[in-house]
Every structure is written in C-alpha cells, then in structure tokens.
Amino acid sequence: MICCLGLIKDTRCREQDKLLKQLSIPMARSTPDGFTEKEIDYYSRQIVLRNFGLEGQRKLKNAKVCVVGAGGLGSSILTQLTSMGVGTIRVVDRDIVEISNLQRQHLYGVHVVGYPKVEAAEMRLKQLNPFIEIEPVPLSVTPGNVERIIQGTDVVVDGLDSMTPRYALNRACQKQGVPYVFGAVIMQMGNASTLIPGETACLECFQGNLDDAELPSCSVLGVHPSIISLLASIQVSETIKILLGEPPVLANQLLFADLKDLSVEKISLAKVESCPVCGSKPLKKPRPLHDSNFEEVCGRENRRVFVFSPDEHQNLDMKEVNQRIRSLGHNISVQGKMGTTFSKDVVKGSILVSGVTIIEGVSDKTEAKKLRDSLLKD
Numbered sequence: 001m002i003c004c005l006g007l008i009k010d011t012r013c014r015e016q017d018k019l020l021k022q023l024s025i026p027m028a029r030s031t032p033d034g035f036t037e038k039e040i041d042y043y044s045r046q047i048v049l050r051n052f053g054l055e056g057q058r059k060l061k062n063a064k065v066c067v068v069g070a071g072g073l074g075s076s077i078l079t080q081l082t083s084m085g086v087g088t089i090r091v092v093d094r095d096i097v098e099i100s101n102l103q104r105q106h107l108y109g110v111h112v113v114g115y116p117k118v119e120a121a122e123m124r125l126k127q128l129n130p131f132i133e134i135e136p137v138p139l140s141v142t143p144g145n146v147e148r149i150i151q152g153t154d155v156v157v158d159g160l161d162s163m164t165p166r167y168a169l170n171r172a173c174q175k176q177g178v179p180y181v182f183g184a185v186i187m188q189m190g191n192a193s194t195l196i197p198g199e200t201a202c203l204e205c206f207q208g209n210l211d212d213a214e215l216p217s218c219s220v221l222g223v224h225p226s227i228i229s230l231l232a233s234i235q236v237s238e239t240i241k242i243l244l245g246e247p248p249v250l251a252n253q254l255l256f257a258d259l260k261d262l263s264v265e266k267i268s269l270a271k272v273e274s275c276p277v278c279g280s281k282p283l284k285k286p287r288p289l290h291d292s293n294f295e296e297v298c299g300r301e302n303r304r305v306f307v308f309s310p311d312e313h314q315n316l317d318m319k320e321v322n323q324r325i326r327s328l329g330h331n332i333s334v335q336g337k338m339g340t341t342f343s344k345d346v347v348k349g350s351i352l353v354s355g356v357t358i359i360e361g362v363s364d365k366t367e368a369k370k371l372r373d374s375l376l377k378d
C-alpha cells in the first residue's frame with residue numbers, strides 16, 4: 001500500500017495519524033480556535049507538518065503580508081501565500097495584464113488581459129482561498145507613498161523588477177522594523193535574501209547605488225518561468241519561517257540560483273556600519289531616490305509607453321472617467337472595477353481608479369500628458 005505522500009506505507013502515515021489525533025482535529029462538528037471545519041480540511045496537509053500544527057496555522061491566519069509587484073515573482077508568491085492561509089495579503093501593483101505576461105505570470109489568463117493586475121489577482125486569489133482577505137492596492141511604490149503602503153504589515157515580499165522602488169521599500173522597512181524578503185530574477189538566474197531590520201544587512205549594505213537605467217531588463221533579455229517559480233518558492237519559505245517565529249535561512253545570506261547548471265550558492269553578508277541606510281556610522285546620507293510620478297517605461301515594437309503614478313490613491317469616479325473616455329471618441333475594451341482600458345487608432349491607454357494612467361503609442365511625454373489631462377480634467 002502506498003500512503004498519501006507516495007511513500008511506502010507504515011511510518012509516515014502512522015506518524016500523521018498520531019499527529020492528527022494529538023491535534024484533536026474534528027472533521028465533523030466543532031470549530032477549534034476560530035477555524036471552521038472547512039478551513040481545517042483545506043490546510044490539513046500543512047497542519048500535520050511537524051513545524052506547523054494548528055498553532056502555526058493560527059499564526060498565518062493572524063498575519064498580514066504585503067506583496068509588492070504582482071508580476072512573475074508576485075504571481076507565484078501570491079498563489080502560495082494565499083493557499084497556505086496567510087490571513088491578510090496586501091497586493092500592490094500598478095500594471096495592466098498584457099498577453100506577453102502570461103508565459104510566466106500564472107495568476108492570469110487570456111480572459112483578464114486589459115484588467116488591472118490587482119483586480120485580476122484579487123478575483124483569482126479569492127477563488128483559490130475564500131478564507132483569507134485580499135487588499136488590492138493599484139499604485140506604484142514611490143518614495144512618497146512607500147511608508148503608507150507597507151504600514152501595519154508583518155513582512156514585505158519583493159516581486160519587483162527594478163531597483164528604485166526596492167530601495168524605497170528597503171528604507172521604509174528599516175524605518176518601520178518590518179522584515180523584507182528580497183528576490184530578483186532575470187534570464188535563468190535569480191537571487192534572494194532576507195533582510196531583518198536591526199539584525200542583518202539591508203539591501204543597500206550589499207546592492208546599493210544601482211541605477212535602473214543601466215541595468216538589463218526582462219523585456220530585453222527575457223526570463224525563464226522556472227527560475228521565477230524557484231525563487232518565489234524560496235521567498236515564500238522565508239516569509240513563512242518569519243511568520244512562524246523560526247529563524248529565516250537567508251538572514252545575512254545572499255542566494256544565487258542558476259538554471260543553466262542548477263547551481264545554488266549562498267554567500268555571507270554582514271551589516272555594514274558605514275551603510276547610509278542602516279549603519280551606526282554612516283559616511284554619507286542615503287542617495288536621493290528619484291520620485292518618478294511621470295515616467296517613460298520599456299515599450300514594445302518601438303512604441304513609447306508613459307506611466308503617470310500618483311503618490312496618493314485618487315479614488316476616481318470610474319463612471320465619470322468612462323463617460324469622458326467615450327465622449328473623446330475612444331473605444332473601451334475592458335471596463336473593470338479598478339480600471340478601464342481603451343484605444344483610439346494607434347493610441348492605447350488604461351486609467352486605474354487610483355489615478356495611475358498608462359498611455360501607449362503617443363509620440364512624446366507632452367502628448368501623453370495632454371491626453372491624460374483631457375481624460376481626467378486635472
């Protein structure tokens with residue numbers, strides 16, 4: 001007989017039965033410690049894990065985690081944290097689902113192309129686990145809003161693809177004492193580290209002063225979905241350790257993984273006392289971060305893309321916005337709860353309820369700004 005783990009009978013299954021009895025998990029009637037029977041059933045395969053138990057599951061239920069970026073890493077991180085039962089998950093992203101995302105961003109399907117990622121993510125994650133809360137935040141992380149974005153959370157998990165918002169997150173996490181699980185991927189490689197304020201190196205102790213304009217991007221060099229899943233899983237494992245009160249493995253360690261030869265290496269890190277962000281004897285002030293409220297991002301097929309990102313959620317009346325979009329002769333292709341995608345000739349755009357506006361196919365920044373102003377009447 002083969003047990004549920006696919007192992008040959010006896011020890012493991014008997015061990016599991018014993019643990020289930022110890023936990024007194026009632027599969028029929030009562031609801032121990034705030035869990036419903038369905039929740040117990042849902043999480044049963046991790047409750048029986050030795051380092052978990054009902055107590056561990058309760059820690060996850062009471063936790064609030066902020067996942068910044070709902071792209072490749074974010075998709076996998078969010079799926080795992082949701083199905084493991086982290087009680088509240090804040091999802092921060094300002095993008096729209098595009099068809100070129102689907103190769104690696106497995107939260108989304110073709111039916112949600114054109115929707116704000118946080119809206120599509122919320123729909124999917126609630127289907128996956130109705131026992132937790134999702135807090136969608138349709139904003140970019142900027143130096144001006146980062147402290148509010150991470151406020152009240154127990155861990156921040158990095159699903160970003162550029163350094164400036166990572167530095168903003170690093171500084172806000174240091175200031176608020178929130179652990180930051182860093183992760184980054186490109187091509188077939190990735191790295192990760194767990195940054196605990198006051199205890200370990202911060203991001204700017206070992207990867208400060210990188211300029212996004214000089215770094216390669218996934219849209220140019222590409223990225224393999226397998227490295228994303230691998231790194232995201234490592235980030236989730238670290239996050240869960242923190243929530244369970246266990247020491248994270250990547251504290252003061254920087255992990256490098258490469259699919260090419262399946263090598264995984266760790267190098268030791270140390271807090272740098274002269275670090276401008278976390279050091280006790282900083283040699284200089286932290287480098288000012290460019291607050292990119294209106295920027296040009298990587299476009300496709302030589303089409304220029306401009307993004308306006310307000311610091312504050314503007315809570316737009318989307319009914320009014322949609323009327324204005326139509327009155328200016330644009331066709332609406334997607335009308336979501338948190339954003340609308342439209343087009344007219346070669347120009348394409350999206351406006352999110354937060355005020356984030358993405359304009360594609362115009363010739364320059366001035367034209368992008370003019371179109372945004374006409375649509376929102378600033």
Ligand SMILES: [Zn+2]
Nearest residue numbers: 202205275278
């Ligand atoms: Zn530092």
